[in-house]
Amino acid sequence: MNDQSLLAAKTWIQDNRIEYILAQFVDIHGAAKTKMVPARHLDMITHIGAGFSGYAIWGTGIPRNGGDYYARADLTTLSTLPWLPGYARVASDGYVHGRPHALCSRVLLKSQLARLAERGWSLNTGLEPEFTLLKRDGKGGYVAADEFDQLDKASYDYKGMTRKTNRTFLERVTSAMSAVGADVYQIDHEDASGQYEINYVYSDALTSADRYIFFKMAASFAAEELGMLCSFMPKPFANRAGNGLHFHLSLADAAGVNLMEDKNDKNGYGLSELGYQFLAGILHHAPALTALCAPTVNSYKRLVVGNSLSGATWAPAYIAYGNNRTVLARCPGGRIEWRLADAGANPYLVTAGLIAAGLDGIERKLAVGEKHDDDLYDYTPAQLVAKGIPCVPQHLGEAVDALTADKMMVEALGTDFVAEFARLKRMEWIAYSQHVSHWEMQRYADFF
Numbered sequence: 001m002n003d004q005s006l007l008a009a010k011t012w013i014q015d016n017r018i019e020y021i022l023a024q025f026v027d028i029h030g031a032a033k034t035k036m037v038p039a040r041h042l043d044m045i046t047h048i049g050a051g052f053s054g055y056a057i058w059g060t061g062i063p064r065n066g067g068d069y070y071a072r073a074d075l076t077t078l079s080t081l082p083w084l085p086g087y088a089r090v091a092s093d094g095y096v097h098g099r100p101h102a103l104c105s106r107v108l109l110k111s112q113l114a115r116l117a118e119r120g121w122s123l124n125t126g127l128e129p130e131f132t133l134l135k136r137d138g139k140g141g142y143v144a145a146d147e148f149d150q151l152d153k154a155s156y157d158y159k160g161m162t163r164k165t166n167r168t169f170l171e172r173v174t175s176a177m178s179a180v181g182a183d184v185y186q187i188d189h190e191d192a193s194g195q196y197e198i199n200y201v202y203s204d205a206l207t208s209a210d211r212y213i214f215f216k217m218a219a220s221f222a223a224e225e226l227g228m229l230c231s232f233m234p235k236p237f238a239n240r241a242g243n244g245l246h247f248h249l250s251l252a253d254a255a256g257v258n259l260m261e262d263k264n265d266k267n268g269y270g271l272s273e274l275g276y277q278f279l280a281g282i283l284h285h286a287p288a289l290t291a292l293c294a295p296t297v298n299s300y301k302r303l304v305v306g307n308s309l310s311g312a313t314w315a316p317a318y319i320a321y322g323n324n325r326t327v328l329a330r331c332p333g334g335r336i337e338w339r340l341a342d343a344g345a346n347p348y349l350v351t352a353g354l355i356a357a358g359l360d361g362i363e364r365k366l367a368v369g370e371k372h373d374d375d376l377y378d379y380t381p382a383q384l385v386a387k388g389i390p391c392v393p394q395h396l397g398e399a400v401d402a403l404t405a406d407k408m409m410v411e412a413l414g415t416d417f418v419a420e421f422a423r424l425k426r427m428e429w430i431a432y433s434q435h436v437s438h439w440e441m442q443r444y445a446d447f448f
């Protein structure tokens with residue numbers, strides 16, 4: 001629905017025989033949270049919002065004795081849920097005391113988009129969702145749902161993609177995406193067992209983030225119906241590629257012209273000066289952005305330098321740019337592909353962080369440094385130092401420290417938001433650090 005008016009929404013609800021609306025927002029981790037609202041109460045969720053206990057939701061910053069959190073419907077996002085006839089979904093903003101809540105990641109993204117709008121610009125993003133279809137192994141663990149899916153180099157595998165359950169899943173998710181106007185144009189088997197990617201067309205950054213949440217809602221339902229689990233965990237299998245969520249980025253002016261494109265770019269990347277400044281900003285702030293793009297302890301197993309069974313993880317660890325898949329920012333032509341983010345990231349936060357960092361690059365006219373079209377996985381540590389190529393933080397604790405130490409990012413994203421994000425992520429890092437794993441017992445129990 002593109003019409004914001006309540007009247008148009010009510011007509012749409014009637015036409016589509018909607019009985020329930022899922023008033024949906026995301027917590028700080030980007031997980032969808034909802035209430036079922038009988039459709040006749042649309043007015044209430046549009047004007048006030050569906051009410052939630054603030055403390056019961058991760059990352060609202062609301063204390064136990066604090067107030068309510070309201071998910072206020074953005075009617076432009078109203079869509080059917082094709083897998084649940086009679087249901088609609090509406091993406092919502094967090095409101096507290098009648099005002100947009102700065103700790104709601106959708107609100108946070110909107111505030112960064114407003115900074116672009118002041119300059120007459122908007123951001124277009126294209127997200128590349130990767131995920132793994134798993135099943136429980138009966139022994140407390142998980143394995144690829146399709147037991148035949150075990151090729152060393154599984155990318156683009158015809159059989160893995162077309163076996164009945166896998167194919168049915170992919171078809172159902174593809175068809176569901178049309179409800180939010182997301183035109184799927186390519187689907188493939190990725191590098192790991194049970195791993196796939198579904199590509200749909202890019203759009204304005206807010207719509208892309210809303211669509212990714214819808215995608216995860218559709219995928220988890222389709223998988224469950226087929227007896228599987230659709231996992232967006234960054235690195236399910238130690239010896240296989242992880243699940244990335246690459247962001248393709250381009251700035252546009254009011255007429256929709258791509259401001260990042262310049263066909264005369266002497267590097268051959270088709271990037272404009274503005275594009276290079278944005279790129280310089282996101283590379284400069286990459287350590288801080290890592291906390292948002294790789295927000296779990298498991299994320300760093302994806303980013304670690306080393307090869308997978310197929311010969312490459314395709315996940316970048318070095319802060320560099322070029323037109324190749326071993327760098328953080330790939331420049332495929334007139335846009336930037338930011339490869340750092342993983343499938344477990346909150347898309348609103350990643351986008352908000354990228355805008356803040358990119359704008360800093362533009363405002364300070366930061367220079368981007370040398371390009372790298374070579375395979376950075378081949379470089380020795382000494383070569384990397386000699387070439388001045390730093391590594392992203394190598395664990396969650398380090399990434400959170402990098403975020404809190406980055407004054408510009410803290411100010412742009414809001415001190416309250418960063419404090420709450422850092423508090424939760426440090427708890428996660430400490431909980432993980434205290435855990436003694438099976439690997440440690442095997443290695444050290446009888447070692448000394």
Ligand code: GLU
Nearest residue numbers: 241242243244313314315
């Ligand atoms: N799976 C890789 C990652 O974790 C990306 C593979 C690709 O380039 O499609 O980023």
Ligand code: MG
Nearest residue numbers: 128130190197
């Ligand atoms: Mg991919």
